[in-house]
Amino acid sequence: MRMASYLGRRLAYFVVSVLGVLVITFVLTRTLPGNPVYLLAGPLTDQEKVDAATRELGLDRPLPAQFVTYVGDLVHGDLGTSLRTSQPVVDDLASRWPATAELAILAILVAVTWALVVGTLAAVFPRSVFARVADLVGSLGVSVPEFWLATVVILVFFTSLGIAPAPIGRISGTPPGTVTGFYTVDAVLTADWSALRASLAQLLLPVLTLALTTGAPMMRTAREFMTGVLGSPYIRAGRALGIPPARLVVRHALPNALLPVTTMVATMFGYLLGGTVMVEFVFAWPGVGKYAVDSITASDYAPVMAVVVLSAIVYLLVYLVTDLVHLVVDPRSRI
Amino acid sequence: MTALDVRPAARRGPVARWRILVPAAGLAVIALVSLVGPFFLVDPLDVGAGEPLSGPSGAHLFGVDQYGMDVLSRVVSAGRIDLLLALSASAIALVAGIPLGAFAGYRGGAWDQGLLRVAESFQAFPTMLLAMGVTLALGPSLPNLVAVIAVVNIPLYMRLARSAVIPLREADFVLAARCAGRSTFQIVRQHIVPNIAQVAIAQFSVTCAWAIQVLAGLSFIGIGVRMPTAEWGSMIRQGTDHMVTGQWWLSVFPGLAILLTVLALNQIAAAARRWGGPS
Numbered sequence: 001m002r003m004a005s006y007l008g009r010r011l012a013y014f015v016v017s018v019l020g021v022l023v024i025t026f027v028l029t030r031t032l033p034g035n036p037v038y039l040l041a042g043p044l045t046d047q048e049k050v051d052a053a054t055r056e057l058g059l060d061r062p063l064p065a066q067f068v069t070y071v072g073d074l075v076h077g078d079l080g081t082s083l084r085t086s087q088p089v090v091d092d093l094a095s096r097w098p099a100t101a102e103l104a105i106l107a108i109l110v111a112v113t114w115a116l117v118v119g120t121l122a123a124v125f126p127r128s129v130f131a132r133v134a135d136l137v138g139s140l141g142v143s144v145p146e147f148w149l150a151t152v153v154i155l156v157f158f159t160s161l162g163i164a165p166a167p168i169g170r171i172s173g174t175p176p177g178t179v180t181g182f183y184t185v186d187a188v189l190t191a192d193w194s195a196l197r198a199s200l201a202q203l204l205l206p207v208l209t210l211a212l213t214t215g216a217p218m219m220r221t222a223r224e225f226m227t228g229v230l231g232s233p234y235i236r237a238g239r240a241l242g243i244p245p246a247r248l249v250v251r252h253a254l255p256n257a258l259l260p261v262t263t264m265v266a267t268m269f270g271y272l273l274g275g276t277v278m279v280e281f282v283f284a285w286p287g288v289g290k291y292a293v294d295s296i297t298a299s300d301y302a303p304v305m306a307v308v309v310l311s312a313i314v315y316l317l318v319y320l321v322t323d324l325v326h327l328v329v330d331p332r333s334r335i
Numbered sequence: 336m337t338a339l340d341v342r343p344a345a346r347r348g349p350v351a352r353w354r355i356l357v358p359a360a361g362l363a364v365i366a367l368v369s370l371v372g373p374f375f376l377v378d379p380l381d382v383g384a385g386e387p388l389s390g391p392s393g394a395h396l397f398g399v400d401q402y403g404m405d406v407l408s409r410v411v412s413a414g415r416i417d418l419l420l421a422l423s424a425s426a427i428a429l430v431a432g433i434p435l436g437a438f439a440g441y442r443g444g445a446w447d448q449g450l451l452r453v454a455e456s457f458q459a460f461p462t463m464l465l466a467m468g469v470t471l472a473l474g475p476s477l478p479n480l481v482a483v484i485a486v487v488n489i490p491l492y493m494r495l496a497r498s499a500v501i502p503l504r505e506a507d508f509v510l511a512a513r514c515a516g517r518s519t520f521q522i523v524r525q526h527i528v529p530n531i532a533q534v535a536i537a538q539f540s541v542t543c544a545w546a547i548q549v550l551a552g553l554s555f556i557g558i559g560v561r562m563p564t565a566e567w568g569s570m571i572r573q574g575t576d577h578m579v580t581g582q583w584w585l586s587v588f589p590g591l592a593i594l595l596t597v598l599a600l601n602q603i604a605a606a607a608r609r610w611g612g613p614s
Binding site for chain 2: 013025158273304313315
């Protein structure tokens with residue numbers, strides 16, 4: 001019963017937040033420079049044509065009615081047309097999202113892994129040199145702008161050492177046959193091993209950049225939480241009972257630290273979406289982020305606003321799912 | 336695994352003084368250099384300062400960019416604009432966000448829920464993308480950039496103030512003031528806001544750090560501070576055209592400037608938080 005009411009409240013929050021997001025983007029879209037009426041009516045025009053264009057665009061109707069149209073268009077997948085590519089924005093996004101998803105998913109996996117391992121070890125050996133180095137890496141990782149880190153890793157690993165490929169996008173050579181749109185997955189499915197090698201090589205530097213910047217705050221959270229857990233009475237009791245320290249950490253302490261880390265992953269997801277925009281741009285990665293920046297450069301605003309509104313909605317969805325997962329995983333939330 | 340340290344984590348010693356002095360001194364040096372440095376260096380906009388794309392040398396410590404402008408002089412004068420914009424944006428966010436959040440937390444009920452939902456809606460956007468959207472809507476002038484960075488940070492202060500106020504709402508001195516017939520506005524201003532100053536200061540430092548990163552990010556993608564004005568983010572962008580050919584000094588030095596400034600601000604915040612936290 002309690003669980004049902006919590007679930008209902010949580011879903012209601014989600015709907016309200018999505019509405020709030022839509023109101024914000026609606027206002028931003030209406031304030032954008034460049035009068036759409038003149039775009040439609042043409043430069044040499046009279047008042048009559050301007051009025052007709054205004055009516056056609058529905059701009060003479062009251063704002064709430066315009067808002068309903070705006071939301072309706074979004075729901076039907078009408079995100080406008082890109083002036084730069086002269087394609088519907090939704091089609092442009094559909095062809096680009098696998099590039100972004102492949103990069104982001106891999107980055108978050110690498111980030112969570114190193115954050116948990118390093119954070120746990122630093123909590124277990126708090127006075128070691130390792131913990132101090134972890135501290136330093138954590139502080140630097142949260143302070144470094146990811147677009148600058150991206151240029152530095154290119155300088156070091158491509159320009160100077162020559163061990164990474166040139167930053168020219170997802171793959172050099174021919175991409176594997178399309179199955180899912182994820183080059184690494186497609187390469188495995190079509191048994192195209194040279195394409196797998198080539199796409200992994202291209203992924204190396206952007207994933208490294210994003211994993212370092214998004215993993216740093218996660219590592220700090222994991223470390224802080226593990227320190228707290230390791231000092232708690234049940235761990236001391238376990239130690240007094242003679243449970244080997246390694247087993248105590250892995251079996252008894254670590255599962256408790258996973259909950260705050262999942263929340264952290266959800267929070268970092270929003271940051272990751274923003275960071276991917278910059279990193280894709282530096283690595284000429286043909287994903288959604290580069291699409292947004294290229295559109296900004298061309299003063300083409302419909303794609304930018306589409307990316308802005310979709311990123312917020314995706315973030316809210318991820319957060320909702322995280323909360324629901326907590327509900328299932330953490331027995332305390334069911335009381 | 337020789338020793339599993341099971342001492343309680345909360346029993347930390349007092350914050351070592353150097354933890355706040357070192358970053359504070361670092362920040363002071365950065366601010367001082369940006370403030371007075373330009374008086375001693377060549378004009379950051381002088382395109383005839385040196386041979387274009389020549390590396391660091393005795394005459395040009397940080398090298399020369401592709402237009403012949405001195406990189407050291409540009410990094411130093413960019414510090415003025417970055418610090419000034421970040422500081423004013425964070426100050427506006429603080430002044431607007433703290434009272435709003437304090438009011439919401441103190442009033443409770445529909446006001447609280449309403450304001451909280453608004454703040455949450457803003458926070459649903461990845462900061463960088465919201466900043467991009469608002470910058471496009473307002474147009475990229477300097478005052479607008481300050482406004483953008485302030486807007487994306489106001490919800491943070493609101494929620495911070497709100498959660499600090501809720502435990503104070505039923506505190507004896509607040510109840511006493513209410514009994515004495517003070518209005519909500521007076522109570523929030525006189526009794527609540529001074530009590531949340533400490534969390535606000537720690538947050539201010541973090542916001543400044545964030546503001547510098549967002550400003551540099553916007554300039555990097557071309558909608559923030561524009562060439563030829565010297566700004567760290569746009570200088571890094573300038574350097575990306577030349578990094579694969581090895582002219583590293585164009586983007587490495589402005590990036591280091593951001594890194595050191597943001598690092599100092601973050602460390603100050605961490606120390607301030609620990610100082611105020613439970614010891």
